[in-house]
Amino acid sequence: MTWEVVIGLEIHAQLKTASKIFSGAATAFGAEPNTQACLVDLGYPGVLPVLNREAVRMAVRFGLASHSTVAPRSIFARKNYFYPDLPKGYQISQYELPVVHDGWVDITLDDGAVKRVGITRAHLEEDAGKSLHEDFHGLSGIDLNRAGTPLLEIVSEPDLRSAREAVAYMKLIHQLVRYLDICDGNMQEGSLRCDANVSVRPLGRHEFGTRAEIKNLNSFRFIERAINFEVERQIDIIESGGSVVQETRLYDSARDETRPMRSKEEANDYRYFPDPDLLPVEIDRATVDEIRAELPELPWEKQDRLVSDYGLSAYDASLLSASRAMADYFEAVASRVGDKKVAANWVMGDLSGALNKDGIGIEASPVSAEALAGMLCRIEDGTISGKIAKSVFEAMWAGEGSADAIIEARGLKQITDSGAIQAVIQQVLADNPGQLEQYRSGKDKLFGFFVGQVMKATRGQANPAEVNKLLKEMLNG
């Protein structure tokens, strides 16, 4: 039988507000346990939540960017359950009336096709703290620094049909929230993570199969592997006559498998009800318009513009628009040079390679866009060859100064004077009589040998085109 995979993602994006969603405590990652939790975060008696309006504005930014409806009135509700790192015994979330609903985004699949993925809703909620089970000698430690951190939970329609599609969608959301500057996208620290609802059904059947929810996937690789494992597991169960149980599962990356966390029977009855401590969130049209006017160029808009303004291929444009910083860098380089394609290749090639190798973000690149452009201009005006440029770039990366300074200091300026090159060729031919003999008796392949010798003698600085032309004349002459 042919099976169709059905996946929906619930993505949790930690919003980049300076303070928590319902208190004034800071949200920075990595502080000493319980140093960033105030009485509200600790759930002390008598204290009350006060909504951080910035979190709402961020949710609206996402709503507008994802072609969603921004609810003029939404409601915070309490999700009740007991857990030691949930201080109040309930999480403040949104249930019946979320701030954002009914939107979509387009993703590009591996084969280049474009697919539209529906966004059911995006709602605001507070994060819980963390339970620490190691180092406490049979007890558990509780760190409430993360408690009350604002989250935007983005729920997709079950529109995704493979692990690859799920990853492509996750990557798009990752890119989008960073463009919108509402989430730092740091998946390792958990700033962006998702739960995947996975089911399978015979191809052509309309009804969904029973789904399992895989919790807390925090890397693109884990999303792909967990879903693939889960799909195979479900197909195996059904094909061997069993049926899939609706349950929550955890992905164990060490063993590359999912395993049950709790079943539907054990699931909590969260007893949602509107939080009487908070007023409905009212967002008027003027506020929406104001936020719309502040929206940055979105990833897909930027990609299209890179194609039309710089004549790049769609593929190059997609790589260069992966992040705002990358695109900004490229544009800063491209605006200073004539050949945009060369600029793109350098940014995607040598620069990205060096950044990856040293684990540096493009925002912190040791070679600025201006500096890189300065070097590319030296290629364009023939001062250095593309090959020499690679070593100039390495020197710039190592902090040895501008391209001009390095070219000057190292004497890398290209030799274009034909007299000088002729003299070198003369010497090379004189030093290699055997090869000359062979070449002249028909072994054309040795042309490359002579080019190599000339370049070696000039430490790569001879203009290659000039070398070719003169060498041909002199060998044949």
Next chain:
Amino acid sequence: MHTRTLAELSAALHAREVSSVELTRHFLARIDALADKLNAFVTVTADAALAQAEAADAVLGAGEAGPLTGIPLVHKDIFCTRGVRTSCGSRMLDNFVAPYDAFAVERLAEAGMVTLAKANMDEFAMGSSNETSWYGPVRNPWDLDKVPGGSSGGSAAAVAARLAPAATGTDTGGSIRQPAALTGITGLKPTYGRISRFGMIAFASSLDQAGTLTQTAEDAALMLTAMAGHDPRDSTSVDEPVPDYRATLGDDLEGLRVGVPREFFDEGLDAANAAAVQAALDEFRKLGATVEDVSLPNVGLSVPAYYVVAPAECSSNLSRYDGVRFGYRAEDPVDLEDMYKRSRGEGFGAEVKRRIMTGAYVLSAGYYDAYYLKAQRVRQLIAEDFRQAFASVDLLLGPTTPTPAFALGAKTDDPVTMYLNDIYTIGVNLAGLPGMSVPCGMVDGLPVGLQLIGRHFDEAGLLNAAHRYQQVTDWHRLAPGGEFA
């Protein structure tokens, strides 16, 4: 000295006839001698009180005093007080020392008031007789075998017995007005949102409201002026201007349209109580008011609606008492679930547990629509009834309670009978309106209360009506005799 009203004491302080320290010592001495008979307090803060009184005297001496400077009061133990145990009448918080002051505490301290003690109360404000407290029942100074009402029973008993000139209280379903009625004093529950709930330990967030227990409406006006106002730390506190409530006292009641909800004069109302209320209506007529019959057709559903909404909210509000971060934790739990179950099982009393279970039930999947949602709809209907009534009248008058104070233990085995004690007060909370209770008679040596209900944010009108009534009656001047004289 202790029989004087807050306003009279204020005048005496300003005239330097007495100092705040003297006044404070006087009340502390009374508390020392008499409080145990009533079990009115959980914690007496004598040293801190004297320090506050000294500071108040300095302000008085400098001529910078306000009307409340140097006046002693007691806070219901539901208000967080920095550095002082704040128990909420529960074993759960017996060891809880609040790290901050509640808004109401802050405001009254800024106004120069002196905190004598933290008053006993029904556990987490859940009760109508002050018998659910972990610290034992409070007794009614008019008859020590009778309840003082609840949940602000300690506050009411203290003011009635003249152990303090004023007290704070909270009113979720009648918890200020009902004990005020049963102890013969003046209780004010302002409009929902008029005073910030910040630092007031939550019972039912959409109903809880801080207020005052005093001898007179004038005293309540003085305190409300200091306590009312918006607080950014409570999103449900309302940003309405705060008038000087005493300034409008004494306004003429000529032409005031008083409505009397006929549903309040049902078979549950004691004849003697009804007679006292009728007599009060006559006084209002004499003051120039017109009195007419009005109907609140859905108000009879107040008690069942309330006992869905309030427990629902409390079941969630009280989830934070889990033994993890503060409060009571059971000894030697074997695992997390054992810690939760025993900490909550041992830390909470029976009435609190009953309401948590009721609340969890009405919010459960499959029951939510039938109970919680329906109760919220009923609440809307009740609010609409009041709105309709206020289209034709300015003020509603009726009984505060069906009967005078009942005997300790009389209703503890029958929660529904106990709940019916709040039948006339609960609708006001559901509609978020301001309400008061003022003494309007005596039945068999026990006080009877007259309830006044006003429009949203019309505390000024409410206080004025109560004040005018108190200018022509003496019921509020009566105090328990004997050892409390």
